[in-house]
Amino acid sequence: MTEKIAKVVVDVPASNINRFFDYLIPDKLLGAIEIGMRVIVPFGNRTIMGYVLETVNETTFDETKLKQIKTTLDVQPVLTKELIDLGQWLAESTLSYFISSFQAMLPQALKASYDKSLHRLHPPINQRLADLFDGRDYIGFDELNDDFPLRIVNDEIGKGNVEWDYHVSTNESFKYVTMVEVIGTEAKFDLYLADLTKQSKKQFELVQYFLDDHATRPLKKVLKDNKTTRNTLNKLIDQQLIRLVKQQVNRDPYQGETEKTTPLTLAPQQQKALDAIVRKMNQHEAKTFLLHGVTGSGKTEVYLQAIDLAIRQDKEAIVLVPEISLTPMMVERFKRRFGDAVAVLHSALSKGERFDEWRKIQKKQVSVAVGARSAIFAPFENLGMIIIDEEHESTYKQEDHPRYHVRDVAKHRADYHKCPVVLGTATPTLETYARAKKGVYQLIEMPERINQSLMPKVTIQDMREELHQGNRTMFSRQLKEAIERRLEKREQVVLFLNRRGYSTFVMCRDCGHTVECPSCDISLTYHQRDHRLKCHYCNYSEPMPNVCPNCQSESIRFFGTGTEKVEEALNETFPEARIIRMDVDTTRKKGAHERLLKQFGNKQADILLGTQMIAKGLDFPDVTLVGVLAADGLLNLPDFRAAEKTFQLLTQVSGRAGRHELTGEVIVQTYTPEHYSVLFAKDYDYHGFFKQEMALRKAYQYPPYYFLTLITVTHENRLKAEEVTRVIQKLLVKHLTKEAVILGPTPSPIERIKGRYRFQCMVKYKDEPDLMSVLRKILQHYEAESRKEQLMIHIDLNPQQLM
Numbered sequence: 001m002t003e004k005i006a007k008v009v010v011d012v013p014a015s016n017i018n019r020f021f022d023y024l025i026p027d028k029l030l031g032a033i034e035i036g037m038r039v040i041v042p043f044g045n046r047t048i049m050g051y052v053l054e055t056v057n058e059t060t061f062d063e064t065k066l067k068q069i070k071t072t073l074d075v076q077p078v079l080t081k082e083l084i085d086l087g088q089w090l091a092e093s094t095l096s097y098f099i100s101s102f103q104a105m106l107p108q109a110l111k112a113s114y115d116k117s118l119h120r121l122h123p124p125i126n127q128r129l130a131d132l133f134d135g136r137d138y139i140g141f142d143e144l145n146d147d148f149p150l151r152i153v154n155d156e157i158g159k160g161n162v163e164w165d166y167h168v169s170t171n172e173s174f175k176y177v178t179m180v181e182v183i184g185t186e187a188k189f190d191l192y193l194a195d196l197t198k199q200s201k202k203q204f205e206l207v208q209y210f211l212d213d214h215a216t217r218p219l220k221k222v223l224k225d226n227k228t229t230r231n232t233l234n235k236l237i238d239q240q241l242i243r244l245v246k247q248q249v250n251r252d253p254y255q256g257e258t259e260k261t262t263p264l265t266l267a268p269q270q271q272k273a274l275d276a277i278v279r280k281m282n283q284h285e286a287k288t289f290l291l292h293g294v295t296g297s298g299k300t301e302v303y304l305q306a307i308d309l310a311i312r313q314d315k316e317a318i319v320l321v322p323e324i325s326l327t328p329m330m331v332e333r334f335k336r337r338f339g340d341a342v343a344v345l346h347s348a349l350s351k352g353e354r355f356d357e358w359r360k361i362q363k364k365q366v367s368v369a370v371g372a373r374s375a376i377f378a379p380f381e382n383l384g385m386i387i388i389d390e391e392h393e394s395t396y397k398q399e400d401h402p403r404y405h406v407r408d409v410a411k412h413r414a415d416y417h418k419c420p421v422v423l424g425t426a427t428p429t430l431e432t433y434a435r436a437k438k439g440v441y442q443l444i445e446m447p448e449r450i451n452q453s454l455m456p457k458v459t460i461q462d463m464r465e466e467l468h469q470g471n472r473t474m475f476s477r478q479l480k481e482a483i484e485r486r487l488e489k490r491e492q493v494v495l496f497l498n499r500r501g502y503s504t505f506v507m508c509r510d511c512g513h514t515v516e517c518p519s520c521d522i523s524l525t526y527h528q529r530d531h532r533l534k535c536h537y538c539n540y541s542e543p544m545p546n547v548c549p550n551c552q553s554e555s556i557r558f559f560g561t562g563t564e565k566v567e568e569a570l571n572e573t574f575p576e577a578r579i580i581r582m583d584v585d586t587t588r589k590k591g592a593h594e595r596l597l598k599q600f601g602n603k604q605a606d607i608l609l610g611t612q613m614i615a616k617g618l619d620f621p622d623v624t625l626v627g628v629l630a631a632d633g634l635l636n637l638p639d640f641r642a643a644e645k646t647f648q649l650l651t652q653v654s655g656r657a658g659r660h661e662l663t664g665e666v667i668v669q670t671y672t673p674e675h676y677s678v679l680f681a682k683d684y685d686y687h688g689f690f691k692q693e694m695a696l697r698k699a700y701q702y703p704p705y706y707f708l709t710l711i712t713v714t715h716e717n718r719l720k721a722e723e724v725t726r727v728i729q730k731l732l733v734k735h736l737t738k739e740a741v742i743l744g745p746t747p748s749p750i751e752r753i754k755g756r757y758r759f760q761c762m763v764k765y766k767d768e769p770d771l772m773s774v775l776r777k778i779l780q781h782y783e784a785e786s787r788k789e790q791l792m793i794h795i796d797l798n799p800q801q802l803m
């Protein structure tokens with residue numbers, strides 16, 4: 001028996017609507033509506049999209065009052081049963097809405113967009129409006145330009161002459177190519193030939209071409225093969241010898257990289273790791289592994305072979321990488337090992353390309369998904385393995401609704417599929433390593449580099465000392481000499497700087513005035529290319545001033561160092577060196593990353609200069625020197641993870657040197673050479689760092705000893721933001737246990753962004769069974785006010801960013 005009632009979650013992110021609504025399935029759709037499909041339903045006076053999460057036969061509501069589903073957008077569900085459950089869990093555990101969770105799981109192209117239009121029921125009485133309709137039944141909302149009085153529209157709505165109508169459309173789009181299909185019989189072709197005059201040489205050739213090969217071919221190819229135009233083909237089409245057909249194709253952004261690689265013979269430490277992981281896969285156990293392997297220890301090869309074994313058992317695998325556009329080499333390695341069996345999901349692809357890649361998974365055309373964070377939702381139904389590479393990266397936490405950490409979602413999916421999760425990194429987060437030490441995760445160590453190549457030697461340069469010695473440049477004498485030696489030997493150099501732009505800020509030397517963004521409490525950054533100052537938080541920009549806006553002095557100068565400025569200094573110091581600069585500005589265009597890295601790989605440049613985007617995944621045999629220009633950048637952030645992040649970054653960057661035959665060297669420039677994160681990174685001493693950092697976390701009550709929840713309140717009015725934060729703080733004190741530490745209200749480290757003031761309240765706790773329900777109540781309490789008053793409350797459980 002087919003159910004006649006569907007439980008639907010509708011596309012309205014609001015807490016009073018965050019539940020299932022019952023809809024009647026109309027007769028024409030009976031049996032066609034399955035759970036996991038998108039449907040169009042009436043809601044209030046609108047028409048919106050929703051997801052069917054359940055179908056039933058009984059409703060607790062008055063069945064005669066239920067509205068009907070209008071139509072369905074899918075013939076095949078877009079959410080599997082597993083993902084429907086996962087979405088509900090996700091919404092609940094991140095204090096988010098069901099609808100936001102489901103939207104986060106699906107490609108952008110499947111999200112609905114809504115058009116509002118005015119529908120004419122009777123001829124409007126108002127002439128102006130009647131003129132606008134001009135005899136049509138519908139006019140788009142955008143046709144009512146700004147000066148058209150909405151009063152008139154409302155008036156006519158009141159009279160029942162017009163009404164608002166809402167249309168739902170989705171962006172999913174298939175790509176088609178025009179193909180040429182041969183439909184004429186040979187006899188028919190012969191007949192045509194017989195009629196041709198001697199002048200029609202091209203037609204003779206074409207007939208021969210189609211007689212030689214009856215295959216259906218792309219129109220483009222036919223035209224190219226015959227060096228002819230569409231017009232010439234028309235005659236054959238008229239005679240019904242051939243016809244043009246549209247065929248749906250997949251956009252393949254990775255076409256052409258098909259030279260396959262074969263599995264390498266594993267080193268003993270790799271073999272041990274692989275065996276441990278595969279054993280759990282074969283035992284159908286949802287075990288989480290921490291694969292702690294130094295840079296260049298061959299973690300990627302372990303992933304590849306583990307996945308290979310999963311595929312052989314007809315299972316599927318998800319591989320997560322921090323930010324795919326930053327790790328093109330990693331993607332290429334998967335593509336080259338598994339070819340067409342891989343779908344790649346990432347943000348640099350167009351909406352359409354991403355949709356096509358996702359469809360390959362849905363249609364079971366691939367068994368491996370490689371992608372950034374959201375690829376964890378790949379709709380596989382028989383997962384054998386989940387891999388999270390560089391598990392320490394902060395991009396694995398989504399900062400927007402739903403604020404999930406990919407590790408938690410992976411664990412949830414693994415429990416469902418009974419498959420292992422592998423967290424791989426050279427620098428595990430403290431949380432992860434602590435769990436591994438406690439036995440929650442199974443720890444696998446790979447302490448050696450492949451082929452016994454040594455970790456490059458790291459030396460630290462105290463930049464204060466350089467300054468005392470009269471060196472005012474941004475390169476220490478040792479780094480300068482080291483670069484010169486590489487240039488002579490034709491080896492390559494990677495220089496790392498954790499900032500973009502020409503310099504970090506602009507300051508007047510006379511009065512100390514710095515130029516700040518008018519709507520954010522943050523200094524503007526100078527960009528040389530267009531000679532402008534830009535805000536990195538809100539995209540505000542203004543021309544670089546010639547004189548100080550405060551005292552009119554001409555001594556207004558750039559301070560700090562940006563990649564553009566380093567590039568300029570490099571050109572001056574090493575005029576013969578060829579330099580590639582990689583930062584947000586040079587890699588904006590699609591494919592720019594790949595192109596620049598390829599150039600560097602082909603040795604078309606001597607020095608690769610870049611921001612954190614060059615810290616991971618690079619594997620170039622001729623890189624023998626890595627320089628870190630200013631190790632301190634991250635240390636000064638107001639974040640309890642500052643030391644951890646510095647240690648991770650220094651270790652990762654160092655790992656880019658001497659990965660093959662040639663020995664590598666690393667030079668780290670810093671103003672705080674005595675800092676423990678710098679010193680432990682120098683010695684590649686993860687365990688030493690872990691021990692010291694854990695002691696500090698314990699003393700200051702931070703993770704992994706305590707859980708954190710960060711509540712940020714923003715409002716255009718500073719007092720209002722502070723006041724609401726204070727109320728929330730009091731509520732928490734009242735409802736949580738005595739053991740919870742509740743801090744605040746304090747202004748957020750960046751007190752104003754885009755014109756909104758920001759205050760925060762932090763909860764540190766070990767075990768607070770009521771926390772979620774208290775937080776939920778707080779959100780509900782402010783819901784109405786949030787809508788009217790533009791008050792915003794963000795709750796982040798386990799925050800990664802404290803700014």
Ligand SMILES: Nc1ncnc2c1ncn2[C@@H]1O[C@H](COP(=O)(O)OP(=O)(O)OP(=O)(O)O)[C@@H](O)[C@H]1O
Pocket residue numbers: 264265266267270293294295296297298299300301302426450616617618619655659
């Ligand atoms: N078993 C093996 N035999 C020979 N070469 C290998 C083997 N395993 C890996 N390699 C090579 O060693 C280099 C480092 O390996 P890989 O990139 O897998 O290390 P990794 O631990 O993932 O590195 P990182 O974390 O620094 O990115 C690569 O060039 C890889 O091709």
Ligand SMILES: [Zn+2]
Pocket residue numbers: 517518519520535536537538539540754
């Ligand atoms: Zn700004």
Ligand SMILES: [Zn+2]
Pocket residue numbers: 508509510511512513548549550551552553
């Ligand atoms: Zn001044």
